[in-house]
Amino acid sequence: MDNDSKLSVSRRRYVGSVTAGLTGISLAGCTGTENQATGTESTGDTGSSDGTAGDKADTFVVGSSSKPSTLDIHKATRRPEETVLSALHEPLFRLNENKEPVPHLAADYSVNEDATEFVFQIEQGVTFHNGDELTAEEVVYNWERFVENSPSSYLLSPAKAFEATGEYEVTVTFDAPYPLLPRYLTDPLTGFVSKRAVEEAGESYGQDIAVGTGPYQWKNWEHGTAIVLSKFEEYGWGPEFAANQGPGNPEQFRFEIHPEATTLLNELTSGGVHGSSYITLSDTKEVEQADSTNLIRKQYTRPGYLAINVEKKPTDNVHVRRAITHAVRKQPVIEAALGGEGYPIWSIVPPVAVNALDEEKAKELGQTVSQEKARKELDAAGWTNSKQGEVRTKNGEELKLTFYAFTIPRYKKMGKVVAPLLGEVGIKAELEILEAGTLYKNLQSGNHNITTMAYGGNWAVNALEPILKGENTATEGGTNYSLWQNDEFDSLLEKAKTSPEQATREQAILDAQKVVLEEVPVTPICAFNKVYGHKKSVSGTDSWTEHPWWPDQEWLNRLELDV
Incomplete structure (x- = not known):
């Protein structure tokens, strides 16, 4: 967003332009189990009103493969928590269908010219599930609590102060420009809890109760088995770009835990689960072919890649790193590791992410697959052999790489495909499959040359910072497993985050991606598809998936879906 002048954006003024683009979308109504788009009654083998298994059609059962550890939104770290919390809580901003924070x-906000002061007007009439109103004081309490407790506190920690400057007005100030604040305030973990509920529950908050402003409210948590949320009837502030802006359609959502992939698949295709985004990619065809279920898929922004240790020989040499990238054919990895549920990428930032470098430009800067180019790069580094496929040597030493991969099936398979591909150009990749604890210990020690990895974001700047910024190296406890430190890249990344001018930010992040392609601290391979399997009796999926980032907009299906 440009900040060339004092900027004020009104939520209500935005409604006309957004809803016009959604004309013609139909889905189930706001309440009850009647499908108002068709006028027919929904059916399903869902839970009973007390959250237990039964034959009533008022409970939507969500299948998950992993159990949450807490439902305190300011202490949560993992997707299983976010899946549930997205129904309980809401952030100050949402991403519209154009991937813009609104x-x-x-209700409104303004920002000064250098993006060091933001003034937010809080929508009046928004209440927590316990009846307390969302006021400026509640917002300040929440943001201070988020900074103190959340693993994602870095989103707001640069703030100098949060201040309630009116009953429904909050002013946030920074010492340096922070133009991306509205974007960061779309993060689901920045949602709001009731101060009174936290104080009354004490240490049991997030285990015995959680109170937010979302379309569903806490009912009960059968630890290790299921979490049940019931409809918040007073809810009426869904975003303008959602067809349903009132309470969700089902009376309840029941989040069931099925750790075994086979069990979850069976529950979806022939059991009581109505929908799940946890279906393993290798099971997608079974969901697609079953008589009772449908499968939705979409290209996603999460990349699978090789992190290349630039500090350890021989991958400290850029020619060797380029050779690795040229040697890895992408499609065999996609087929073996993802069952075909992915697509090739030519830059570490997938093309569907905001501010991603153009695919053709990425190829032009060295990301093409070519064994001939790989061999020429190795020759340039002094590694030679007498015939193709023979391990290359230099000064009597073999070209060997220490190659780590997760025990998680997709990463293990990725390693098993990549290693022989490297062997075809004369690189001996000694693959070790390690469980998570051992793997991370070795990565933090810098014992590797290459490792399989997946880590990404919907915006280029957020995708690049954790995995490549110098201060985030694994040896310092971060997620930069390439141990790469490049001052030019870090400077461009900072400019992309802090320049008040949008055009300057966008150019900086494009230039930062070019530096990555030139220096090759990572080998981009593929990005994953995101999938959602659901019973054919489920309606409302079409409008939910209209959002370009529907896999990350878990909260929207709480309003749109019905059975």
Whole structure:
């Protein structure tokens, strides 16, 4: 967003332009189990009103493969928590269908010219599940609590102060420009809890109760088995770009835990689960072919790649790193590791992410697959052999790489495909499959040359910072497993985050991606598809998946879906 002048954006003024683009979308109504788009009654073998298994059609059962550890939104770290919390809580901003942050629980906001001061007007009439109103004081309490407790606190920690400057007005100040604040305030973990509920529950908050402003409220948690949420009837502030802006359609959502992939698959295709985004990619065809279920898929922004240790010989040599990238054919990895549920990428930032470098430009800068180019790069580094496929040597030493991969099937398979591909150009990749604890210990020690990895974001700047910024190296406890430190890249990344000018930010992040392609601290391979399997009796999926990032907009299906 440009900040060339004092900027004020109104949530209500935005409604006309957004809803016009959604004309013609139909889905189930706001309440009850009647499908108002068709006028027919929904059926399903869902749970009973007390959250247990039964034959009533008022409970939507969500299948998950992993259990949450807490439902305190300011202490949560993992997707299983976010899946549930997205129904309980809401952030101040939402991403619209153009991938832009727009006010949600904010009615309006303004920002000064250098993006060091933001003034937010809080939407009046928004209440927590316990009846307390969302006021400026509640917002300040929440943001201070988030900074103190959340693993994602870095999103707001640069703030100098949060101040309630009116009953429904909050002013946030920074010492340096922070133009991406509205974007960061779309993060689901920045949602709001009731101060009174936290204080009354004490240490049991997030285990015995959680109170937010979302379309569903806490009912009970059968630890290790299921979490049940019931409809918040007073809810009426869904975003303008959602067809349903009131309470969700089902009376309840029941989040069931099925750790075994086979069990979850069976529950979806022939059991009580109505929908799941946890279906393993290798099971997608079974969901697609079953008589009772449908499968939705979409290209996603999460990349699978090789992190290349630039500090350890021989991958400290850029020619060797380029050779690795040229040697890895992408499609065999996609087929073996993802069952075909992915697509090739030519830059570490997938093309569907915001501010991603153009695919053709990425190829032009060295990301093409070519064994001939790989061999020429190795020759340039002094590694030679007498015939193709023979391990290359230099000064009597073999070209060997220490190659680590996760025990998680997709990463293990990725390693098993990549190693022989490297062997075809004369690189001996000694693959070790390690469980997570051992793997991370070795990565933090810098014992590897290459490792399989997946880590990404929906915006280029957020995708690049954790995995490549110098201060985030694994040896310092971060997720930069390439141990790469490049001052030019870090400077461009900082400019992309802090320049008040949008054009300057966008050019900086494009230039940062070019530096990555030139220096090759990573080998991009593929990005994953995201999938959602659901019973054919489920309606509302079409409008939910209209959002270009529907896999990350878990909260929207709480409003749109019905059975």
